[in-house]
Amino acid sequence: MAAVPMEHVFVLAWVLFITGLVGVLVRRNLLFILMSVEIMLNASGLAFIAAGFKWGQPDGQVMFIFILAMAAAEVSVGLALVLLAYRQFRSLDADQASRMRG
């Protein structure tokens, strides 16, 4: 591991984060949007692990576990909502769900 410089990990995290963000912005399908969000969360998870490693503390990994748990909770609620949304709108297109505006 020591062979991989710290900065590279953070850069990777940034790349992942931005990839996820771009995914949220360009994908229409709600499922893909949720997946992109997961990528963003994982990017922060990666950054946490790297930071924990840098300081030689377990805290980073603890945070990553928290993030995993949280992501799971979020996804479970999210999928339920997606299901309901599909029932309502007959579509998974995020842009369809725009009854409220102004």
Place this chain on the structure above:
Amino acid sequence: MLSLLWLVPALPFAGFLALALFGRRMGAFAAAVGTGSVGLSALFALAVAAGFISSPPPARIYTQSLWDWINVGGFKPGILLYLDSLSLVMVLVVTVVGFLIHLYSAEFMEADDGYSRFFAYMNLFVGSMLVLVLAGNLLLLYLGWEGVGLCSYLLIGFWYRQPENGAAAIKAFVVTRIGDTALAIGLFFLFLNLGTLDIQKMMNMAALRWQAGSAYPEIAAALILGGALGKSAQLPLQTWLPDAMAGPTPVSALIHAATMVTAGVYLIARTNVIFTMAPAVQFAVAVIGAATLLLSAASALVQHDIKRVLAYSTISQIGYMFLALGVGAWSAAIFHLMTHAFFKALLFLGAGAVISGLDGEHDIFKMGGLRRQMPVAFWCFLTGACSLAALPLVTAGFYSKGLILFSAWQSRRAGFWLWAAGIAGALLTSIYIFRLVFIVFFGKPKTAVVKKPGPRIVIPLVALAFLSIVGGFVNMPAFFGVKDVFSRFLESVFPVPPQAASLPETELLLETVSAIVSLAGVYVAYFFFLAAPEYSEEMARTAPGRALGKFWFSGWGFDWLYEKALVSPYRWFARANRNDAVDLIYSFIAAASRFFHYGLSLSQTGKVRFYAAVLALGAVITITIAVLAR
């Protein structure tokens, strides 16, 4: 006796109050209240005069303080009556002439539905006028000054149903108010530099503190003059007076001939100390007087409306008084003020009798031959006309005008020219008034007489005719060997005029010239308007004659000028700005807010991806600021 002084102005005010509150329930009794209060006031005035003459108070000044009006720091004008010979003369003129005109009105206005209102206003006027002339300080004088202006407004617009009467009334008030404002500023100036508005103290203080000819008295005099010009309808504020003829004829007689319009003369005479110290302004007074008397005499020459002739004549005669003031002939001015009050009131009342006799006809060219149908009116009017034209020896006007012309001649500054203007004016005066006499009372009858004057009209006419003749005898030229009683009487008020080295012969010569001139005027009028009217008509038909006639008829175009330069722009701007241009600023702000509201509302698209994009953008901006703006 003198302590009754307060009753003199109080009675008309009481009459006003009674009439204002209960007048509508009084019916014909209103006239008794109105006339009675002024009559009583006149009696008290006579009593006071008797007391004043028989046992003169110390320094020939009597003051009566009623109550403190305002007392702020050193500024404490009181309600203070001040009686000296000048104000006594004025009080007598106002009450006596006022009473006669009230009496006249009792019959003249009988059919009018505003009978009690008329007397209420008239009483208010007399009261205010008395306050004006009796005021011991300039602020109280200002109160009376504005009060008479108000009554003038109310009475010009008395027949309120005709919009043009209202317009004339407003014009009168506004134009005089322009002058009043100058006077008000003058008051500020005087108070702040002399520390008091008490007339007597002020004059003493001015003499003490100011150097003659310095800027202070000049400014003060100029501002006072502004007030006088407005009230006395002198150039350039004369335009309101002809229009003021919209009021009932007794009003014209009382307010716009005998009393109120001469208040400017009184004011200048009252503050003569300041004017004496302000030679430039005093000379301006003389020039304005001379110019006014000529201009309006010319205008009087071409009018059709009997009252407008008299109105221009009034302006012109006041011009004489200003001329007198301007050359320092204070008592001459007051003398003419008094005689003018008599004969001009007489002329107006006579004209009123004619007008009501002809059922409201004002156009002299529809009159004629009234000499036979209305003999009393004719003889009285003729007396007044003679007096106005200053026919020699027997008329009051002769003596008073003669004194003015003599004084003008004596003036060190442009004396001859002032005299020449006066004499030219005398010629015009005599022409226009006899034009009136010849057209109205001679020739063929054109309109049927519907009403003969009753006793309440005849008595005042005769009384005034009498005064118009004997009123002059109180002050005769030196060469008659009679004492100049009037001037002596006023000596305690006015400084002795600078006597130029002139001989009684000069005076005799001048009087003769003016006598000739006035007689010549009568003949000219006879020739052009009775004997050979075709000449005058011929003259009026030529192009220059027409143009000049129109120009004079319109009062030298002053109305036109003011309308274009002031009234119209003001009215236009007010109309255009009805919705307040300033408000546009706020409307714009409101509109901008609405614009931004709609713009921002569009951004709320309801699309989650757009929201996320904005979030991301916000993040970018925040990070950028945080990193770059260190």
Place this chain on the structure above:
Amino acid sequence: MILLWLIIVPFAGGVAAWILGLRGRGGGSAARWASIAALAVDLALLAAILAGRSAAAGRHGDFFLEARAGWVPQLGISIHLGMDGLSLLLVFLTVFMGIVSVVASWTEITERAGFFHFNLLWCLAGVIGVFLSMDLFLFYFFWEMMLVPMYFLIAIWGHERRTYAAIKFFIFTQLGGLLMLMAILGLYFIHGSQTGAYTFDYFDLIGTRMSSAAAFWLMLGFFVSFAVKLPAVPVHSWLPDAHTEAPTAGSVILAGLLLKTGAYGMLRFMVPLFPDASQRFAPVGMAVGIIGILYGAVLAFGQTDLKRLIADTSISHMGFILVGIFAWNGLALQGVTMQIISHAISTGMLFILVGALQERIHTRDMDLMGRLWEKVPVMGGVAMVFALASLGLPGLGNFVAEFLILLGAFRANPAASAAASLGLIVSTVYALWIMQRVFHGDERTRWTLPDMSVREKGVAAAMIVAIVWLGLYPQPVINEAAPALDGLRRISISGPQAVKIPAPDFRLTAAAKAVPLPAEEDPAFDKKARVVPDISSQKSGEGVNERP
């Protein structure tokens, strides 16, 4: 304590009126009587104060009554009320105008009369609070508090464009108020950081040292706020709308009282707190006043809506107040006091007349009126009196006010005074124009309408007596205000900074001992000739300041 009751009584009366008004039939009448009763109690309290004031002297100079209670001690805010002659006059005016407006709108308000009187009385209570507050926070509190009831008065019982007018009124005054709050806080912190005592107390804050730039900006905050309320051009444009659309009582209170709080604020707070800055600002302030005088008059002349016309005249009249305040000498300040009172009465009565007319013919459009004198001569006569008051006819209160203001202003700045005097001319034009369009001239519409009722005549009579009394014998008012105004002029100069920079225009009276008297003279005229007599300075001290 009696001061607190002065405020509480209308508050309680308002609540009582509301509750009484909830009863269906007769509720309105009960509410009206409750309001009258509350105001009568206030009047009685004022009488009691007048009767017994020599006994109870306040802590501060000319204040004969003070009350103080803690409120938010953490911020140095206390309920500090004080009454001097000026406050007494204004509170009296408030109660008087309150009674008048209740009586004047006796038949006008039929809907929700209880709530109406609730708002009316709360507004009055707020105004009284403003006139009595000696704590800047408390002042601001009342200042803002009176807006809401007035807003309701306009928005619920107003005329056609009431919503627009109410919102405009609210936003303008709210914005102004917040600017003042900023200035108050600025002063608070400056004072606190210097002395360590953070307080909003008026008497403590007076004489705070600060840089001239700070003083200028803070002064400006106060000025803008008061100028909006006054109102001065160009922040006047809420006024025509609000006055026009408000019900009669609302217009009367707006014109009679709410505008006056602006004038009062300048007198009591702006100049004494920032004497030097105000003095430097004086030319601008006077110019704003003059513009207001002329612009308001022009605006009035252009209107066809009678009520709007009268509303616009207020702008003109308030311009005089501005000129007077910035002249800041004894004469001008007395004039300002007189103008505050006279204008309340004259314009208030004109609004009542318009209200009465509108109740009868259901229009305010002058194009539809004309020759009404024929039908309603009494109303015409009353209107004439107040139109004349409006144009400043001598013998009526407004004349004394305007004359004193102009006279005082002439001492401070002759050119400004002369320019302001033009207001006398333009006011004539619009005042007579009202009479011409409404009561004289052609009959444009054939109305049949009854003349004034006994109730209306009673109101009119009271107002006429008041305005004539003010015009012919204003001395009681002047005497009452004199010590207070002298006091204001004294504190506005005896602050520490004023010693450093002698301010020729802010003079004090002989009663002040701390600072040597600058001679009360006019520098402009004094150079050429020593002609300036002792005018108001020494004598005002002797003449009217003798009360222990």
Place this chain on the structure above:
Amino acid sequence: MSGPDFLALLPLVLVSAMPVVVMLAIAFFRDHVLAAALTLLGLLVCFASLPFAASYAPRHITPLLIIDNYALFYMGLIFAATFAVAVLSYSYLGMLRVRREEFYVLLLLAAAGSSVLVASAHFASFFLGLETLSVSLYALVSYPSSREKAIEAGVKYLVLAAVSSAFLLFGMALVYGQLGTMEFSGIAEGAAGLRAASPAFLGAIALIVVGFGFKLAVAPFHMWTPDVYEGAPAPVSAFVATVSKGAVFALFLRYFARVDIHQMGSLVLAATVISIASMFTGNLLALLQQNVKRILAYSSIAHLGYLVVAFLASGALRVTAVSYYLVSYFIAMLGAFGVVSVLSGREGDAVDLDAYRGLSSRRPFITGVFSAMLFSLAGIPLTAGFIGKFYVIAAGAGSALWLLISMLVVNSAIGVYYYIRVIITMYSARAEGETAETALSKGAVSLGGGLLLAALTLGLVWLGVYPSPLVSLIQKTIQGLR
């Protein structure tokens, strides 16, 4: 963990236990009344434990939590607000054709998450609290699952909140990467050590600010607010507007009380921009809005902008101003949404402003309450909002933030427009022939709802007239932040 630690932690323990208790109760007796009663009772107990805990404060409990007066004060606020929301929900849920009882579990979970937030002293507890709150809110927002709008709002909230969480987490990770600690106190020391704050650190802090910004719904992170408020059931909107924001703001303040923001000029600038943008965006968007819930949403955006002004101030007034303002804001928002809630019918919430026309004659009490709330939001005297706004401006003036408070003043004026527009609508007479009558529930206000609204109004006026006790209370909380 010692005994006193546990005692100090008692409120937190209780509020965390409550969801479990209610859930168990539901499992055995599915009954709406019971669930609601338990919830209310539980919240009361939690509230009652606060003074008890206060006697053991301040106290660090593990590196994660700190129980001090500040935290307890905000917990009290959260409990009270949750209590109010629960009361409102009770009658609101009565109308819905859904299972009602789980609502309370979620509500209590959210309250528990918020309580953790205000007591957190560490990124981990911060994150945990936040996510507990958020995940419960996703469910709460879309609780009436048959309503299209509720689902839409839930989806939007979920996606955007998750994205913002990612920003926050990423920022935390970067900060951790640079300083090696996740404790606030450690971060503060580290930040002070950095002095010439490095761009990376500032960027990381900025990311955290984005996370905060989203939860606080300040511009430009505000886009979700109106849609979620509109779609969510009115009591939930009230909760989102008050508890969720209040807790986050309390934490925000605690965090930056340690990390001196004034050392980092660029962050001050960013916050200034955010504040001004929020004020203008919120107020301008609300200006002509016809939907009452959206008006309140936009209004809340503006109010958070005002709060940031106080946040940017320094000195003693800062915390007092923020706390006082938050209290007044809580009351007014709860009251306003409460009114919307009690006026709402089965078909949907009472959102159309036109339906409020003439309300004053039909529902004088409700109208009075709503007017009071709106006046408070507008900052008119006699209401808590007046004192709150005064405090904010005072705090700003005390720190010479003249630009910000000028903007605040301008925006207050804009704000007044739409608040009184709503009021005017209620007091204006209904136009002839309109039949919007049906849009508002005609049913009588439930006793609980009525009492609650009355209590809120009383509290509003009380705080507006006599603010001194609350100020004293708040001042006691300040020491914990130093």
